[in-house]
Amino acid sequence: MRIPALIDPHVHMREPGATHKEDWASGTAAALVGGFTQVLAMPNTDPPVVDRVSLEKAEQLAVMNARCDFSLYLGAGPNNLARTAELAGKTAGLKLYLDQTYGPLRLDAMSLWQAHFRTWPKDRPLVAHAEGRTLAAAILMAALVDRPLHLAHVATREEILLVRAAKQRGFKVTCEVTPHHLFLTSEDLTGGWGEVRPRLGTQADVDALWAHLAVIDCFATDHAPHTAAEKASAESPPGFPGLETALPLFLTAVHEGRLTLDDVLTRMGDNVRRIFNIPAQPESWVKVDLDKKHTLSAQGMHTKAGWTPFEGWDVHGAVREVMLRGKTVFRDGQVLAQPGYGQRIR
Numbered sequence: 001m002r003i004p005a006l007i008d009p010h011v012h013m014r015e016p017g018a019t020h021k022e023d024w025a026s027g028t029a030a031a032l033v034g035g036f037t038q039v040l041a042m043p044n045t046d047p048p049v050v051d052r053v054s055l056e057k058a059e060q061l062a063v064m065n066a067r068c069d070f071s072l073y074l075g076a077g078p079n080n081l082a083r084t085a086e087l088a089g090k091t092a093g094l095k096l097y098l099d100q101t102y103g104p105l106r107l108d109a110m111s112l113w114q115a116h117f118r119t120w121p122k123d124r125p126l127v128a129h130a131e132g133r134t135l136a137a138a139i140l141m142a143a144l145v146d147r148p149l150h151l152a153h154v155a156t157r158e159e160i161l162l163v164r165a166a167k168q169r170g171f172k173v174t175c176e177v178t179p180h181h182l183f184l185t186s187e188d189l190t191g192g193w194g195e196v197r198p199r200l201g202t203q204a205d206v207d208a209l210w211a212h213l214a215v216i217d218c219f220a221t222d223h224a225p226h227t228a229a230e231k232a233s234a235e236s237p238p239g240f241p242g243l244e245t246a247l248p249l250f251l252t253a254v255h256e257g258r259l260t261l262d263d264v265l266t267r268m269g270d271n272v273r274r275i276f277n278i279p280a281q282p283e284s285w286v287k288v289d290l291d292k293k294h295t296l297s298a299q300g301m302h303t304k305a306g307w308t309p310f311e312g313w314d315v316h317g318a319v320r321e322v323m324l325r326g327k328t329v330f331r332d333g334q335v336l337a338q339p340g341y342g343q344r345i346r
């Protein structure tokens, strides 16, 4: 059957700076294979995207190499406060790293977050990486300055309950949850392979996320590729690849009756479009085979990561064909879009 083309509001493409992990050509090939025709890319590249020069450089690389449509986030830094608003219209949104993760972008001083929350235009997406108590603080700060806030990768019971309470109060918060936080617990992967931020939760966390599906606005992969050699090393970097496994995992949940297809499509399409103000793409769709049984494996995947946390998982549901702006960009295992076919969303 045909479904609307999907949008991933949270991916890491690694170009510039770490193209051995991923580049625009490989990462957007993975996106198309996964049924995504629009991706919003995070700014923790090397150099990070924090000003006009770094944004234009990263954008140029994306324009040359992306196979699907894209937009880039600007990172909130200690020194770019005065210049973010003027770039807002060209970006996916402003990303604030309020807790430790991969890369140098982290804001510790609450006064600085507050200044960014105030300065960034209210009608442009503001996304925070905020865990636990930081999440509570970020919600409060958004309420104090009366602006919308999107919470990246909500992962625990206490977090989803907080988001629910904030929504019940009428606060303008929205949130996303990743497939890995819905399908894995901290018991599932050993050592460095399980490193990811936020960390994988307990079974009680996972159960709470599923129980509060109504609170979850979007599913986002947080596709964060690191190579198998890096993951196996003593300083395993946090992050999982996710673009090629997300839809099969969610279609399997549909097959098992844990979700409806509509639950999936609203969270990987309509809601993302609304929250991030993403225009519809004409003549774009995905043909899926809902009954196709197969086993997930990194072999044959298009990401450069070379591994998946879902290796060996039996799933129901596969992407057959992807149409993007009137052109067949993926069919029967072959990525047909060339680097450069992807267009800027704004």
Ligand code: DOR
Binding pocket: 012, 044, 101, 102, 103, 129, 195, 196, 197, 198, 224, 225, 237, 238, 239, 240
């Ligand atoms: O696990 C993670 N990896 N979490 C993040 O927030 C960043 C990401 C990365 O860039 O590798």
Ligand code: ZN
Binding pocket: 010, 011, 012, 042, 222, 224
């Ligand atoms: Zn991320």
